[in-house]
Amino acid sequence: MLSVVSAHSIAGLTDVCYTKDGSHFLTCGQDGDIHVFDTKTDQIEHIRCADQCFCLAVHEYHIFVGTNRNELEVRSYPHGDSLPSLAHFTQPVSALGLSNSLLFIGTKDFKVLMMNLNDDSNKFKYFDGHQAPILSLNVYEEKRWIATSCCDGSVRIFNIDKQNLIKQLNIIHKSNDIETASSLVKIDWDKNDQTLAIPVKNTVHFYETDKWTRKKTYENDSMDQIINLISFSLCGTLFIVSYVNGQISIVNRLTFDICMIYSSKDAVCSLAWNPTQTNRFTCSTMAGEYAHVDISEYISKPTSTLKEENEVENMTTMSEDNESKSESLLDDDEVIKEDKEIIPKWFERASSMINETKTVELQESFQSTSTSKYLESRYLLWNNIGAITCYNEQIQIAFHDVSYHHSITIDNKTDKYDLGDLSLSAILLASSQTGKLLCILYQSWDSNMRQWTINTENNDKIENINLSEDFISIGTSQRLIRLFSLSGIQQRIIRLQGPIISMSSYQNQLWIIHHSTQGLPKEQAISYVYLDIENDSYLTGSLPLTPKTKLIWIGFSDSGKCFYLEKSGYLSMLRRTKGNQFEPSLICNLKQEAEKNNLANYWLLGVNDFDGKFLLRVIELRGQSFPDLVPWPLVSIVSLPLSLYEINTEKSQLESDYLKIKLFNSSTDNEEYLNNERQCLIKMFALSCKLNREYRAFEICQLMDSTALQLAIKYSTKSGKLTLAQKIIDELVDQKKDEEQTEKEIKYSSSEIIPPSLIASSSLSSTISFSSTFEEIKSKRAKVETTNAPFNNPFRKKKLINIPNETSTNDEFSQWKPSINTTRLSSTNKTTVQTDVHNEITTENEDNSLNAKRKIDETENINEETTKNKRNRLQQFACNR
């Protein structure tokens, strides 16, 4: 493993070079800084240069830097004072080469030019013919050659003096820009052997310089990764090959014998040899890190002496067979083959093992609903209350309901906030770069000090933040969750098993997703921690993912269920089981559904799942992968079917509707809910009858309550399925009645001691406590009558299939009304068990009973209300107060 040192905060192309005397080395990276390191004293000097730096070269008293300002900037060395820039282009400089006093510049606007630094005339010499951005260039000054690799798929060799093209080799992979190029194609001259080494896919081609024919090829059979760069050691016995997966191989120049393999998380994109200690080189990675490697031990290896001899032989054969090139080529190949056999078998295996055990790339932490942090203008958050956007170094907090609060703009030049959260009482902003946390209590009565800040210490980076009802939580790079109260009192520090991915909260429940130990090969393993701050409960579990995907959204639905979305489009839910555990279940595939509607994807904002309805608030994405800031996106509300098989058939659609009712109900004693369920079951029943599937119809009947059973019997007799009707009457009706009767009895008996809804108060059964807290909230909120389409009951709009029965349906319902409030559903057996359990519990903690009774009153009131008028489910979604 490469022992890397982090130097630049932003990942991306990082360049490294040495001063001529080897006393310092410099790195530059995508964060726009240049670091000057003293090789002896480890002193570091930072030079702030631009927003991004792509490449650099150092010459006596000057540093030349290619920056995003599309110019070749010049800084004084070693202090970094700004000097007038040398040249301006239309695109950034992408490659620099320095040879004595000649500076070669390759740019993204297809130019390669040369200037003589000793000559004051500032005259440029151009090397024309490039048709794409320049990837790299390398000078062979003794021969007056310069080789360039270009995104147009060519490697060109020019004569420096005549500026004419000597040879063009169309061998590398074409791309349209450096960022999209599969390889950086950093070429190098082998000055001992007079060859030019070019990385081509997973091989290195060596071209001899007389006729520019391919002399030999280096290939490691066990590696199929693309090679980024090749560099020959100054001593001339080894070369270094770097792969895009982060592996670097130190290879003997002649025998192609792999001396050592280093692996790192990120690809090595630049490499510089120490000019004084020729056995050492420094490389930089795509993550903005650098590493020193010492190769002296590989040079003095006994095997390499063997190769020295080979080398001599080789040279002699070369000189002898100069006339017959082809033969010498063959010879060379043979030599290589022979040498390959010298490599011990175990070594090859070992190297392949290193490849396999390479760690999986763990996904970075993210805030749900924030867009990519690499965008210049982006969303930090979009929730029910408002949206936080970041553009032009400004943070804007816009509230959806402007009557609640006007929008707020905060300058972001110095603090660089890149994380944000918003609740009804506070705004939370944090910066992962500066480690600053800002909390604005915008609804506080204390009008003097409405905000407070805190800074992280000891290199702790803020990765994730979250605002709950009463507390603030911060996830840091040290795998800690720090809890604060809203006013800034530090409360708790919770440790996590792995790096945090994301977190979300609902009221005072916190759901934290983090990486856990190594998963299956090449896949990440993700776990969650579920904290209930009020009830002081702590649950953990692992989060199942579809193969080779990552999380892109997590969050609570409006009724407090945990949902998570994967990049592959799968939306899953953690369902509470009766045993207070979480069962992860797949709900639907957003991406597939979006593609059905000719959209690229849905950008998920939230889930509304009240009373058997399942509505997603999304932004429709057409073509782009993130929603734009301008024009302000439109929120649409979509109802997607569950991802069942054959969802286009009526049967699957009804099943999906029924499952939705079952999965997303919050209160089972709601009349509307019961009606919905009955309607759905009757529809399913009718459909199976139509299709003459009586066994299935009978199975559906087993799910029904007695009211629906009557309808089913009626329907089946009318449609001539007498055997079915008889079977239902014989087997199910009495059974159902008995069940309901026993249930009623249990209810009454238990209500004498404690009414069943007291269960709600007991902290052990959180499922029900959820619903009860919900009812409270609902009762607080203003009730609005809606006729607006998206929130209506989906069944209202559809016509019943069994139209002949429709009028009678109503009659039946009214007749059965007395039993409705007390009837429970099909799963009566289970409920009885549950109530029994709770009887025991509740007798134990009777302290709660006072509290609970108040709750019961409220819930009962609500039940009455719901029977009177149809309640609107929207309050949860709308920001209210």
Add this chain to the structure above:
Amino acid sequence: MDIDEVQYLSENELISVVPNFKHPEINLIRGSVGPFLPLIPLQVPMWMAIHLKESHRCRFVCPEWLTLDSVQELLKQEQQQATFTSMPNPYVFILSQTIMNVALEDVPNGDQIRLLMKDLWDLRLAKLRSSIGNLALSGSLYAKVTHLTQVEICLIRNFLKTSLKHIAQLQDVVPEE
């Protein structure tokens, strides 16, 4: 009926807006509007939309027919056909004018669309003029024109009426041979 009246009538058309406030349903003579919920698009009459927009309480949702693509398509069809093409809305010109005046920032490529609408308008007026000329020259008793928008009818009505009257008077005076 003059242009102002057409303008007035056009404001009864429905348009979707995204409100940024909360308000229960409003019952109007023509039907109920609402409830208003932040960020949920809903259909309101134009006059209400204008009022809400001017008090910064909503954003317009650009109608389907007012996107750059659809206007370009309309213009293309109008250019290709000798007769009038059907417009997506009888008040298309007035409505687009109103939306552009009130909420130009809510219409993507608003300036380009404004130019295209102007082209479309000019093209249709030219067609109208030439067809009136043809009618007068041919001396036929009637001409059938389809797909005219309200404002166009309104614009030519007075002119056509008086000019036909003059023609009739002149024809009466000229003795028949």
